[in-house]
Amino acid sequence: MIEVKNLTKFYGDKKAVDNISFKVNKGEILGFLGPNGAGKSTTMNMLTGYISSSSGQVLIDGVDILEDPIKAKKNIGYLPEIPPLYVDMTVHEYLNFMYDLKKCKQSRKAHIKDVCSLCRITDVENRIIKNLSKGYRQRVGLAQALIGNPPVLILDEPTVGLDPKQIIEIRTLIKKLGKAHTVILSSHILSEIQAVCDRIIIINKGVLSADGTADSISQSLTNKHRMTARIEGADKNTISDALKTIKGVKYVRADMEREKGIYDYDIESEQGTDIRRDLNSLCTKNGWNILMLQLSELTLEDIFLKITMGEGIVIPKEEQPQPEDNNNGGEK
Amino acid sequence: MGAIYRREMNSFFSSSIAYVFLSVFFLFSGYFFLAGTLMSGTTDMSGMFSALFLIVLILIPVLTMKLISEEKKQKTDQGLLTAPVSLWGIVLGKYFAALTLYTIGLCITLVYALILSYFGTVLWGMVISNFLAMFLLGSAFIAVGVFVSSLTENQITAAAASFLVLIVLYLIDQIASLVNVDFIKNILMSLSFYTRYIEFTRGVFNLSSVVFYISTAFVFNFFTVRVFEKKRWS
Structure with a gap:
C-alpha cells in the first residue's frame, strides 16, 4: 500500500532524513518511533506530499506522490502535528469544507455524521473551533483525516493533548480503523506504540534504526x-x-x-x-x-533508549526483502 | 478550487474584512460621486473613477493580507497542500474570492450610474469602460496582494508590504520622469498602471492595456504558485 524507497531529505546542509526505505502492507498499523527531531514529521510530510524529498521515492498504492500528487493524495488522510483547523469555522462547516476539498463521493450528510460519531465530536459540531479544547481540536483533526474514507491514514502524534480517557478512546479507534485502513502513526509515547501497532519503525537522527515487531527488535538487540x-x-x-x-x-x-x-x-x-x-x-x-x-x-522503553542514546545503533533487518526494483530513486 | 473559493468568501463575511472593505469603499465612492458628479451637475463619472484609484490602492491590501499569510501562520496550509488539489487550484480559489468581493464593491458605481440616468443622459459606454478599467486594475492589484501575502506569515506585514508595492507601481510614472535614458523611460512608462487606468476613465479603450492588466494578474498568480512550490522543495 505504501512503499518508500531510499527517501532522503536535506534542509540546506543538514540531512534530516537519510536513505529510509520501508513498505507498509494493507491493513497494517505501523508505529513510527523516535526522539524529538529524529525526522518523524519530516518523513510523514514527505509521505503526504507536503514537502518533497531530496531524493528517493514514495509510492502510495503504486502512485508516485510527486508524479501524480492529486491521485496519490486522494488515498491519504493526514493528521499533521498541528491539526490544520480553520479556527473561525464551526466544526460542521470545517468538515463540510474538507469534504468539498477532497471532492468526496459519499453522501455528504451521512458521511460527516458517521465521522463525527466515530471521533465523538457530534456534541460540539456546531461550535466554533476557536472555542474548543485541545483534545476536541485533536479529534476534529482526526475527523478531518477520516473524511472521504481514504485507505491510508497518516497520523502524526494523534494523542498529544488528550486526557487519559480520550487517549484510550483514540487508540481503540485507531485499532478499529486499522482493520480496514493502512495506518502510519508516529509517537514518542512508547506504551502507545506498543498498544496499537503491529509493527514498529524506529528512526534516530534521520536514520532508520530498527524495523519489526517489538519482540523481534528486542530479540535482535539483546x-x-x-x-x-x-x-x-x-x-x-x-x-x-x-x-x-x-x-x-x-x-x-x-x-x-x-x-x-x-x-x-x-x-x-x-x-x-x-x-x-x-x-x-x-x-x-x-x-x-x-x-x-x-x-x-527488554521493554520497548529499553529498546528505545538503547537505540537512541549516544551515537545510536542500527539494527540490520533480518528478513530484509532486497529491493526488487532497479533502484532508480536517485534522480528525483 | 471551488471549496477554497467558497471558504474564503464565507471567511470574508464572517470576519470584519468584507464589511470594512465595502463600507470604506462605499463611503469614498459615495463622497467622490457627490463631490465630483452630483455637485457639479454633470453625468460624467470619470472624476469619481480616477479618484478611486488611490482608494483601491489602499483597500486591496486589506482584502488580500490574510489570504495566504494566515494559512501559513495557523499551519492550515498543510491541510490544503496534502489535499487532492493543485497549487493553481489553491491560489486561484483565493484570488477569485478576493476579486469577487472587490467586484461586489465595484457594483455600487453602477447603482450611481442608474441613479444618474433618472436625471439625465448617461453615456453608458463611458460607464462600462470605467467599470471595466477598475475591474482590470483590481484584478492585477489583487494578484500582487495575494503574492505578497504568500511571502510572509504576518497579516500586517503582508498588508504593509502590498501597500508599498502598489504605491511603487502607482509612482512608476514619477520614477520614469526622473530617468534620463529614453530606453528605460519608455519601459517604465509602458508599465504604468496609472496612465493606463486614466486612459480608460477618459473613454479610451486600449486593448493593449487590457492585456497588460490581465497578464500582470497572471504573472503574479504564477509567482504565488512558485512560492508554494519553492517551499515544498527547499
Missing part, C-alpha cells in the same frame, strides 16, 4: 538473559557476591530497596543459560528467601 529477583536474608553485598558465583551470571546489580532491608537484584546471565534452579538452591543453602522472581525481556 543476547543476554535477564531476570529480577527479590531476596531476603542477608545484606545486599553478601547476596550480590554469592549471586555472582552462580555459573553463567555476568552481572548483578542491587539498587532497588523495595521493602525495608530487602533488595531487588537485577541479574544478567549468558544467552541460553537458565540459572533459576541454581539460584534457588543457593538461597536454600544459605537460608535466604526468594520473595519474587521475574524474567525480564
Whole structure:
C-alpha cells in the first residue's frame, strides 16, 4: 500500500532524513518511533506530499506522490502535528469544507455524521473551533483525516493533548480503523506504540534504526538473559557476591530497596543459560528467601533508549526483502 | 478550487474584512460621486473613477493580507497542500474570492450610474469602460496582494508590504520622469498602471492595456504558485 524507497531529505546542509526505505502492507498499523527531531514529521510530510524529498521515492498504492500528487493524495488522510483547523469555522462547516476539498463521493450528510460519531465530536459540531479544547481540536483533526474514507491514514502524534480517557478512546479507534485502513502513526509515547501497532519503525537522527515487531527488535538487540529477583536474608553485598558465583551470571546489580532491608537484584546471565534452579538452591543453602522472581525481556522503553542514546545503533533487518526494483530513486 | 473559493468568501463575511472593505469603499465612492458628479451637475463619472484609484490602492491590501499569510501562520496550509488539489487550484480559489468581493464593491458605481440616468443622459459606454478599467486594475492589484501575502506569515506585514508595492507601481510614472535614458523611460512608462487606468476613465479603450492588466494578474498568480512550490522543495 505504501512503499518508500531510499527517501532522503536535506534542509540546506543538514540531512534530516537519510536513505529510509520501508513498505507498509494493507491493513497494517505501523508505529513510527523516535526522539524529538529524529525526522518523524519530516518523513510523514514527505509521505503526504507536503514537502518533497531530496531524493528517493514514495509510492502510495503504486502512485508516485510527486508524479501524480492529486491521485496519490486522494488515498491519504493526514493528521499533521498541528491539526490544520480553520479556527473561525464551526466544526460542521470545517468538515463540510474538507469534504468539498477532497471532492468526496459519499453522501455528504451521512458521511460527516458517521465521522463525527466515530471521533465523538457530534456534541460540539456546531461550535466554533476557536472555542474548543485541545483534545476536541485533536479529534476534529482526526475527523478531518477520516473524511472521504481514504485507505491510508497518516497520523502524526494523534494523542498529544488528550486526557487519559480520550487517549484510550483514540487508540481503540485507531485499532478499529486499522482493520480496514493502512495506518502510519508516529509517537514518542512508547506504551502507545506498543498498544496499537503491529509493527514498529524506529528512526534516530534521520536514520532508520530498527524495523519489526517489538519482540523481534528486542530479540535482535539483546543476547543476554535477564531476570529480577527479590531476596531476603542477608545484606545486599553478601547476596550480590554469592549471586555472582552462580555459573553463567555476568552481572548483578542491587539498587532497588523495595521493602525495608530487602533488595531487588537485577541479574544478567549468558544467552541460553537458565540459572533459576541454581539460584534457588543457593538461597536454600544459605537460608535466604526468594520473595519474587521475574524474567525480564527488554521493554520497548529499553529498546528505545538503547537505540537512541549516544551515537545510536542500527539494527540490520533480518528478513530484509532486497529491493526488487532497479533502484532508480536517485534522480528525483 | 471551488471549496477554497467558497471558504474564503464565507471567511470574508464572517470576519470584519468584507464589511470594512465595502463600507470604506462605499463611503469614498459615495463622497467622490457627490463631490465630483452630483455637485457639479454633470453625468460624467470619470472624476469619481480616477479618484478611486488611490482608494483601491489602499483597500486591496486589506482584502488580500490574510489570504495566504494566515494559512501559513495557523499551519492550515498543510491541510490544503496534502489535499487532492493543485497549487493553481489553491491560489486561484483565493484570488477569485478576493476579486469577487472587490467586484461586489465595484457594483455600487453602477447603482450611481442608474441613479444618474433618472436625471439625465448617461453615456453608458463611458460607464462600462470605467467599470471595466477598475475591474482590470483590481484584478492585477489583487494578484500582487495575494503574492505578497504568500511571502510572509504576518497579516500586517503582508498588508504593509502590498501597500508599498502598489504605491511603487502607482509612482512608476514619477520614477520614469526622473530617468534620463529614453530606453528605460519608455519601459517604465509602458508599465504604468496609472496612465493606463486614466486612459480608460477618459473613454479610451486600449486593448493593449487590457492585456497588460490581465497578464500582470497572471504573472503574479504564477509567482504565488512558485512560492508554494519553492517551499515544498527547499
